[in-house]
Amino acid sequence: MNDNEIMSLLRSSPGDAHRALLEQYGKYVYAIVYNRLRSIGSAEDIEECVSDVFASLFLSLDRESINIKAMLGTIARNKAIDYYRSLRSRNRLSAISDEDMGKLGSGDNIEESSENKELREILLASINSLGEPDSTILIQKFYCGRRSADIAEDISMTASTVRSRCARAIKKLRSMLEAKGITV
Amino acid sequence: MKDKDIFDALENASESEIGEIMDKMPELDNDQINRLYKLSEEKYSRAKENGGELGEYQVQVSGVERYKQPVWRRIVYSAAACAAAFVCIAGTVMFLKRGGTEVVPDVVPTSPLTVQEGTMSGESVVTATDAVITHVMIIDETGKISSAAESNGAADAVTTVDPSVTQPSGSGNEDAGQPASEPVTVPPSEAQEAEKLEEYNKMLSMQETAAVRFENLRKMIKIFECPNREYLDMNDTFTITCMAEDHRTGETYDREVTYARMTGFEFSSVAEMKSFLNSNVTYADLYDHQMSESEVYPGCYLARMTVPRYCDYNGSIYYNTTDLEYMNTSDDHVPQLMDRSAIAVREGDESTFYADIEYFSDGMNRTGEFKFVSYGGTWLLETFYDISYEEYQAAAAENRNLSDSIG
Numbered sequence: 001m002n003d004n005e006i007m008s009l010l011r012s013s014p015g016d017a018h019r020a021l022l023e024q025y026g027k028y029v030y031a032i033v034y035n036r037l038r039s040i041g042s043a044e045d046i047e048e049c050v051s052d053v054f055a056s057l058f059l060s061l062d063r064e065s066i067n068i069k070a071m072l073g074t075i076a077r078n079k080a081i082d083y084y085r086s087l088r089s090r091n092r093l094s095a096i097s098d099e100d101m102g103k104l105g106s107g108d109n110i111e112e113s114s115e116n117k118e119l120r121e122i123l124l125a126s127i128n129s130l131g132e133p134d135s136t137i138l139i140q141k142f143y144c145g146r147r148s149a150d151i152a153e154d155i156s157m158t159a160s161t162v163r164s165r166c167a168r169a170i171k172k173l174r175s176m177l178e179a180k181g182i183t184v
Numbered sequence: 185m186k187d188k189d190i191f192d193a194l195e196n197a198s199e200s201e202i203g204e205i206m207d208k209m210p211e212l213d214n215d216q217i218n219r220l221y222k223l224s225e226e227k228y229s230r231a232k233e234n235g236g237e238l239g240e241y242q243v244q245v246s247g248v249e250r251y252k253q254p255v256w257r258r259i260v261y262s263a264a265a266c267a268a269a270f271v272c273i274a275g276t277v278m279f280l281k282r283g284g285t286e287v288v289p290d291v292v293p294t295s296p297l298t299v300q301e302g303t304m305s306g307e308s309v310v311t312a313t314d315a316v317i318t319h320v321m322i323i324d325e326t327g328k329i330s331s332a333a334e335s336n337g338a339a340d341a342v343t344t345v346d347p348s349v350t351q352p353s354g355s356g357n358e359d360a361g362q363p364a365s366e367p368v369t370v371p372p373s374e375a376q377e378a379e380k381l382e383e384y385n386k387m388l389s390m391q392e393t394a395a396v397r398f399e400n401l402r403k404m405i406k407i408f409e410c411p412n413r414e415y416l417d418m419n420d421t422f423t424i425t426c427m428a429e430d431h432r433t434g435e436t437y438d439r440e441v442t443y444a445r446m447t448g449f450e451f452s453s454v455a456e457m458k459s460f461l462n463s464n465v466t467y468a469d470l471y472d473h474q475m476s477e478s479e480v481y482p483g484c485y486l487a488r489m490t491v492p493r494y495c496d497y498n499g500s501i502y503y504n505t506t507d508l509e510y511m512n513t514s515d516d517h518v519p520q521l522m523d524r525s526a527i528a529v530r531e532g533d534e535s536t537f538y539a540d541i542e543y544f545s546d547g548m549n550r551t552g553e554f555k556f557v558s559y560g561g562t563w564l565l566e567t568f569y570d571i572s573y574e575e576y577q578a579a580a581a582e583n584r585n586l587s588d589s590i591g
Binding site: 015018019022023026027028030031032034035036038039047048050051052054055058059073116117119120121123124128135136138139140142143144146147148149150151154156158159161163167173174177 | 190191192193194195196197198199201202204205206208209210211212216217219220221223224225227228231232429474489490493506550569570
């Protein structure tokens with residue numbers, strides 16, 4: 001369903017449009033929120049934030065025709081920052097380092113250190129170079145924290161094969177990173 | 185740097201990087217979408233009522249978290265509470281009755297007891313059955329000590345005794361005529377200690393059970409993990425065809441699978457493996473699809489994507505070698521449990537315990553958590569999954585006293 005169809009559905013059946021938005025862009029928003037909150041929030045916190053994003057968007061959709069994906073991306077990033085702040089204060093981690101201040105900056109004003117950006121680029125390129133399904137297995141296992149059995153079910157493999165591939169892929173990734181001067 | 189630390193570097197990713205990561209993340213399932221939809225709709229409705237304001241995120245606590253504690257603890261706590269209440273009441277009563285004589289409370293029973301009380305030198309014996317007795321020591325003005333028993337139904341008895349010869353009595357089943365004795369009570373702390381000891385012994389017996397099952401775990405590891413090439417005779421193979429799916433595009437195609445004959449394996453037939461699993465694993469039937477006794481044979485076509493790992497053919501077990509292409513080709517990856525690794529028993533209760541075990545597979549040390557449940561007095565393996573070495577070490581440290589006995 002494209003954006004125009006969602007906007008048409010919004011006029012005839014707002015509830016269905018809301019659901020269609022979630023089905024269409026749920027994973028995208030989840031990925032943005034998860035990326036910011038994975039180290040500090042629980043699964044429930046992340047879902048709260050994602051649902052906030054869609055509620056906010058839905059409030060805006062009444063007004064005018066918009067680029068839904070772009071707007072969702074912006075709302076998601078800003079909401080995730082708000083949640084990050086809130087969760088940090090909940091966890092009483094009041095001492096915020098300079099590095100974290102960068103993370104707390106809003107929207108386009110984020111000044112990331114070039115070092116972090118470079119590390120991310122190298123890491124993602126190395127993961128991608130492992131090929132499929134190893135790159136997916138690594139992301140799901142270590143970034144998303146999923147169990148081997150659950151990953152296995154999604155990619156039609158046995159859990160032990162996933163474990164084996166995962167062990168080999170992480171070894172390979174480590175040596176690739178070390179070859180690029182990144183100590184792991 | 186630990187594995188998960190490497191991936192922490194992906195945080196705060198840019199738009200394009202998010203796109204790359206998202207492609208590899210799992211899809212949201214229907215339950216998640218339903219949950220998010222419900223939450224989002226509620227927030228939207230609330231916001232409309234509040235003039236379009238969603239409000240700031242606040243941590244809300246709702247629902248009831250069930251607190252579980254062992255039954256024995258409830259009993260002990262109840263008994264301790266009764267004893268405390270009784271002490272208060274008895275103390276008040278004695279205080280009111282003491283009539284100018286210094287009264288020192290001595291021993292207070294925790295609950296109605298059957299008590300026999302004897303006296304020195306063959307004096308009359310008073311037996312108080314099903315009566316609550318409060319025993320007090322009375323010190324008169326000359327410093328002489330008397331012993332007095334007050335009961336709620338039995339005759340009162342006051343006996344003068346020499347404190348140096350007073351001996352503790354049993355709990356009601358001793359013969360009359362025994363030396364004079366004090367009524368015995370069990371302080372709550374002793375009862376708690378006894379319960380703790382019992383609990384500890386149960387844990388120990390689980391530990392022993394786990395140790396006994398250690399040999400079985402070795403076999404299970406060999407079944408669940410990919411076997412070493414040394415177990416396979418690559419000169420004795422056959423090929424079948426089955427379906428496969430490109431999980432990125434969803435397209436299906438046919439692929440060939442090669443089976444190789446196993447040699448020197450723990451089992452000689454699929455039926456033997458199944459029988460072993462049936463005696464040691466819950467839901468052993470879940471593994472049926474991984475073991476075929478007759479469905480797989482040279483040249484056959486299986487119209488599905490999951491094909492058995494093990495099959496019987498020509499009186500031997502053959503192994504699906506697909507996994508091997510991903511395995512370390514070195515000779516040192518015979519799957520095995522580490523001989524000297526401790527089994528860390530965690531969160532044991534009467535029907536469940538966890539054993540965190542270090543094992544060796546695919547050329548590296550790995551750690552897994554095995555969950556056992558009790559079925560009719562037999563411990564069966566229910567689940568097995570990977571844990572990090574840090575988790576294993578933490579569990580082993582917590583259970584150090586229990587696990588040290590296991591070699």
